[in-house]
Amino acid sequence: MAGQCIILMGVSGTGKTTVGQALAQALGAKFIDGDDLHPRQNIVKMAASQPLEDHDRAPWLERIADVIFSLEQKNESGVLVCSALKKRYRDRLREGSSSLRFLWLTGDYACILERMQQRKGHFMPEALLRSQFAALEAPDESEPDILAVDIAPDVPHIVAQSLTLLKDQPSRRIPA
DSSP states (O other), rough: OOTTTTHHHHHHHHSSHHHHHHHHHTOOOEEEEGGGGOHHHHHHHHHHTTTHHHHHHHHHHHHHHHHHHHHHHHHHHEEOOOOOOSSHHHHHTTOSSSEEEEEEEEHHHHHHHHHHHOOOSOOOOGGGGHHHHHHHHOOOTTTTTTEEEHHHHHHHHHHHHHHHHHSSSOOOOOOO
């Protein structure tokens, strides 16, 4: 897995951070939480229950793309958390990357809302969950480097399923 970056994508509340940390440990990879790469103004805006616009996300996506580039240049592996809700965001992250893969953590609104209501200390309020679902452009066959993972089971099962998918479905890059 050296030099490979895996992005855990999906709406807020799907368990990207929890699953990402466990997956990184299982793979012996670095864990990077994309939330830590948001500019200050994005965090303030989300904490005030204001959804981010595309122009807000541009510097954040640039920071994440730089991390992906750095990992690849150092031949290091990483599991990175990033909502990557829109295809153009995912396309931006793919630019210049030869080994990027996505795991799309999926679940229904009720399940995710319940999980959000149980977590403490996160700057993303429940009120923005609907805006996340509205912004999500679900991947389709035009994005063969994305593997969907159901979040209904417990974390160990999700990690095991993710590892199996990554092993059984070799990376299929989209032609540039």
